[in-house]
Amino acid sequence: MLVLLFRLLSYLPLPVLHALGVAAGWLVYLASPRYRKHLRNNIHQAGLGQHLSAAIGEAGKNVLELPFIWCAAPERVLRSGRIENWAVVEAARAKGKGLLFLTPHLGCFEISAQLASVHEPMTVMYRPPKQAALKPLIEGARARTNLSLAPANLSGVRSLFKVLKRGGAIGVLPDQVPQNGEGVWADFFGKPAYTMTLPGKLAEMTDAAIVLAYAERLPRGKGYVLHMSSFELPTGLSPQQQATAINAAMEKLILRCPAQYFWSYNHYKVPSGVTPPDAQSDGKEN
Secondary structure, three states, X not given: OHHHHHHHHOOOOHHHHHHHHHHHHHXXXXXXXXXHHHHHHHHHHOOOHHHHHHHHHHHHHHHHOHHHHHHOOXXXXXXXXXXXXXXXXXXXXXXXXOEEEEOOOEEOHHHXXXXXXXXXXXXEEEOOOOXXXXXXXXXXXXXOOOEEEXXXXXXXXXXXXXXXXXXXXXXXXXXXOOOOOOEEEEEEOOEEEEEEOHHHHHHHHHOOEEEEEEEEEOHHHOOEEEEEEEEOOOOOOOHHHHHHHHHHHHHHHHOOOHHHEOOOOOOOOOOOOOOOHHHHHHHHHO
């Protein structure tokens, strides 16, 4: 039933989906205390409370645009976006190294890899959705054009490593909370967040060039602009220092269009089996 609904919604124009998304965003915000708490706390933690109203609507757009991104004809989806500053990727490619695209949960992150992979074949890390019914839709959309999928497990990490070693391109969402043992506590907008160490490790082990990317959502459903910028991760850093540096880079991207960040995501949660940052500090003092 959910798949059918998504397919039907995919025929609607993007401006209509975004308008519905704003309404849905406010409805969920008002109806769900837990959702409202996460969104409000996170955006205020970042000192960006003035963008709360806009963020509520943008969060709804993020959901209602998914039928279009996942189910609409590929050529229709690709026509909705354009790439800005692709020269950054060309300059990185000219170095003859692998490319590591880092994309935060900012704007329409689901379209970022689709747009980039038209020009650069890419393998992206993939974590199956909690709702099994959505799995074929997501996998189908993410496997379009020149996209390949790598599962978020040891096998997938090995695949990403091999792609980079042979000079290929991969994409990772660095602000996704990892599982126990796969991250470190690093500041994110002034508060410790359990942050994945994978991007830093891959860059260090393969000497890959890092490209920061995010797809800004244009107003009134006019489409998307995929922004590119280069990023140099200093050598000789510890995993915690690498994670902190990458988080700082993500913060700078988010500040470019703060209302479009995924503020409702529980980025500061403590994964099962992970020692909370406060407990770690107490242990060091003792």
